[in-house]
Amino acid sequence: MNKLLFFAHLKDEAGAETLSIDVSGKTIAELKTIVSEQHGLTKIDSVMTAINEEFAEDDDIIQQGDTIAFIPPVSGG
């Protein structure tokens, strides 16, 4: 299984803070398409992702047990 995390407006759009789903073997790009189509996430292209708290690239492959976070443009500071 994998854990997906949604923050800021993505949390509102997805209607959830976390989601448990098995997406191991898929790329980040494939996962982005899935959450975009199935969970209503918009502007997915401007969303960064992290695997286990490290920034990920679109072609990174998700492993069993990975936690994937969807990170909209940050606005701290």
Add this chain to the structure above:
Amino acid sequence: MNKLLFFAHLKDEAGAETLSIDVSGKTIAELKTIVSEQHGLTKIDSVMTAINEEFAEDDDIIQQGDTIAFIPPVSGG
């Protein structure tokens, strides 16, 4: 009368912190020569002066009652 103020190494050189002396009518340049010759102040050219707490120029004329400070290169901060 006028009051002269000496700071930092000038205080050590002059052997005094303050000096009462009548120098009204003289320019700052003239006063510099006086304190240099009579009070052993060295490197007087790199010393700034202030009249009544405002920076002065060499050709400023000292008035009765003015306080003149001799200000070596500053090193605050």
Add this chain to the structure above:
Amino acid sequence: MKFQISKEPINIQQVIDQVVQREAGAITTFIGTVREITHGKKTLYLVYEAYESMAVKRLEQIGKEIEERWKGADVAIVHRVGKLDITDVAVVIAVSTPHRADAYEANRYAIERIKEIVPIWKKEHWEDGQEWIGNQLETVAYSKGEPEAKHLDE
């Protein structure tokens, strides 16, 4: 604990204390405060949210980047989360260095990097609504590299 996400008000002096060193002649701090008016609009309050565990890692990363780029630099950063009122302190960055020019530059670098890579978001609340604020840029995972010159100076 030089890199923290805090639910409580930040004690500025405590952040500074963590970078005091005998080799330092200069400490700079950056204190980000909640401004009332932005782009002509009146903010009532903000809510900051963080991906806390990752945010701490990215703050630590920024600290390491600075210590590599500026010799002898020491860094501490605390970012607040939760509801903040006008003039409340959102972030405190303290940097100490032997000489002052570095303390300013390294500190500035830290805030620019925070605005790029640290997963923290603010939601602005106005009289007529509320919105999560993003940097409004096409954003990629620039986990390394220089702050982008085009970055907005908000």
Add this chain to the structure above:
Amino acid sequence: MKFQISKEPINIQQVIDQVVQREAGAITTFIGTVREITHGKKTLYLVYEAYESMAVKRLEQIGKEIEERWKGADVAIVHRVGKLDITDVAVVIAVSTPHRADAYEANRYAIERIKEIVPIWKKEHWEDGQEWIGNQLETVAYSKGEPEAKHLDE
């Protein structure tokens, strides 16, 4: 009392408190601390002396210069005098501005101007002697104008 010469240790938070404003999004501070090693020589302690009444006027002048150059800036500066040990705080400059770039620049301007026009002197005490420190430059009464680029960054 936004511009002070202090015989007592400086309370940094109190200096910051004086520049908090609802229009500010950024506060920077510069904290000058006593460094142990300068030019390879070990300092034991420093003594700062000021022409106090004039120093306060010049700090006020620097504050005015900043408020004219950086819109919406607010400034407070406290300089310590007397005997200071290693890591003790000699000066605290706090500047608040609406946007952060100005807060860094205006703060940097303040410390450069202090090193030019504020009548304060330090005497360094080493194991083998002591000396009043000057800026080692040909110095004229530059009561106005930009900080000099050639100024040493100590």
